Amino acid sequence: MVEVTLWGSLGAIAGGKSRIEVEAKDIRELFRKLAERYPAMEPWIDRGIAVSIDGTIYRDTWSKELPEDAEIFLLPRLAGG
């Protein structure tokens, strides 16, 4: 079980919650479980959500494991110049 912090807009989709607990071993499973629990989140996941694990941002490595004691933060996919 990992605790996941959602940024504002995503929290609104999760019924106004900013933190939720999810049983997930990696990013892929996290996104699958989130889409199952909150179907409105699926388009956001398709558009791209970045996952911060202990401060390091992962945009595309869905196989990245989620340590139980890690700080996991969901962020919008960033744009750069």
Next chain:
Amino acid sequence: MTIGFDPRYLKRDFASVGTRPLRPDGIDKVTGRARYGADFNMAGQLVGRVLRSPHAHAAIRSIDASAAEKLPGVKAVITAADLPDLTDGDAAMFDILDNCMARKTAFYDGHAVAAVAAIDARTARQALKLIVVDYEVLPHVTDVDAAMQPSAPVLHDHVFTEGVEPKPGKASNVQKRVQYGHGDVDSGFAQADVVIERSFKTEQTHQGYIEPHACVANYSADGNADLWVCTQGHFVYRQHCAQLLGLDASKLRVTSSEIGGGFGGKTHVWAEPIALALSRKAGRPVKLVMTRDEVFRASGPTSATSIDVKIGVRKDGTIVAADATLRYSSGAYGGMWAELGAMTAFACYRLENVRTVGYEVLVNRPKTAPYRAPSAPMAAFAVESVIDELAARLGIDAVELRIKNAAQEGTRSSYGPVYGPIGIGPTLEAAKNHPHMKAPLGENQGRGMACGFWFNFGGQTCTDLNIGMDGTVSLAVGTIDVGGSRASLSLVAAEELGIAYSQVKAVVADTSSLGYNDMTDGSRGTFSSSMATISAARNAIKVLRERAAQMWDIPVDNVIWEGGHAVAVGEKHGNLGKLSLKEIAAESGKTGGPIAGHSELVADGAGVSFATHICDIEVDRETGATRVLRYTVIQDAGKAVHPTYVEGQYQGGAAQGIGWALNEEYIYGKDGRLQNAGFLDYRIPVCSDLPMIDTQILEIPNPNHPYGVRGVGETSIVPPLAAIANAVSNAVGVRMTHIPISPPRILAALDAEAKA
């Protein structure tokens, strides 16, 4: 991630990385032989030209192109009807399509409405004049604050503000509201001894790349197509163009040219789908080169902003609360520009109570595109101005106040996550100890300093490393070289293989020769492709060891790679000596064929980046003219692969930021038309405007890269707006709150101060 590749940082001594060899593309670039977008030509190619809206906002009732089509020499005329909507409900792609060619409405001055392909430029221009567009001119709005008013003309009747509950019942120009932060700002402000609250504005600027957008499209009768183009991301251009034209991606080969600057402005397609559609209709190659006027009016400048900042501190300088409201224009289509401003605004600081609210605002201006650390410079300008003012009010040195409140490892960032090892503290300490901070100032001179942050990111990356039979190495990469990455990646390959830099030649491969690569953006080019190059080189070394084992006829486990050689080890084989890469390559035809290493990976784990800038400015109080006397950039690079290029990035970002701070701005008339679409009226700094920009590279390794590399391309543009504003404010004794700080604004501020 390539299986078995470990991206974690490992401290080591470097032989090639960190040296400063001459750039491999230098001679061609200074002698004019380098081929940029407009330098490519094909036999029988036509000239493409685009008809653009003269109105800021207008419904397109009809387009009659019949006269243009009949003009001798015209081979094709296209409108939105020739680019049907194939986006299948993908709203972001539809915006790109609509921006490339207006469908029912022209949303800004310069919005493309039709295009022609003709045998020469003169005929193409004549044809444009023969196209009759029946417009219904609509009310327009170009100012970000005005666009948010309830009475403002609404651009899109389907846009209802995202991020507010309940969902608004009325469409508006506020496309999205976002919020970041933690703690309780109200209780934080209640603890403050001093609170300063100010409002700021910044005007829209352009990336100002020297090379306009240019491409040649060749759409064959068999349904295959080629595109030669100046871009920051040829694989992304392929994806977008293929989707918009209904092509399989594999049937569109995109080859990138040298790039004369991009800075985020060449991450989106504008002319390319038009050129392909013209070529498809004409059955001939079409070359389309934007004029400078078109680049200004119809590519992707940055946001104009309106920002309120409020910060509260205790007498000892501890920040107890920070709050900002940021309104960013995103042009005629939605974006995430205010969101990036909201995320980065307070990222340099350790804050218990922080809140940022961002509003994405639609206006009748071109679709905003990224510009080097997009959105962060404007937010930093507002925040760092207030920090400087607080320091003065408290009587604390400006650097010391920042050091006291600087984020550090373990700090919860203002955008959410907790930081790992970061460099804001070290850049501030370096600034404090820099001779620049102690240099004397004269009359009407002021010194300013400021901090800046950018995330950096990685992404999908694919690289091939091929070893020739003579032992030299060809490196094929898929990230566009915007700042010297071919040299840097050659250094990395040489480092891993243990050979000389001169033995490696890096090229940017076309989209049919390599797997998909994300764009060169987000400061990811050298970070991502160096990781893939290390991985590819290590894979090649596995093959080299196997081939050496064959040549020696011993088990591969008894062969190690050391200093560019296969070395036999173990009691039985230790006397075999060494085989060089060159010797193994020469025998490759007899030991299994060509030797290569390949890598495909997602280069995640980019390290965040911080910088501190110092500048001295002299102000002429009679004319408002300014002169930058001295400028210093201090930034964390993680590891500088090619320090000269890193310094170049630091200097380039500072130079662009200086222009943004002092002169550059889009000026719109009351009619909503751009008044200064050219470099004579849109003033970017030239060499004579700038001092030599000093740099100091700090190296705090990124734990998620084998060499500790962080991105370096963007952070350097974040602090200059604030550093310049602080310097000018200190020089004249008046707080400057509107960028650019041009002579008229300085005179107006001095005049207002005198009257007050």
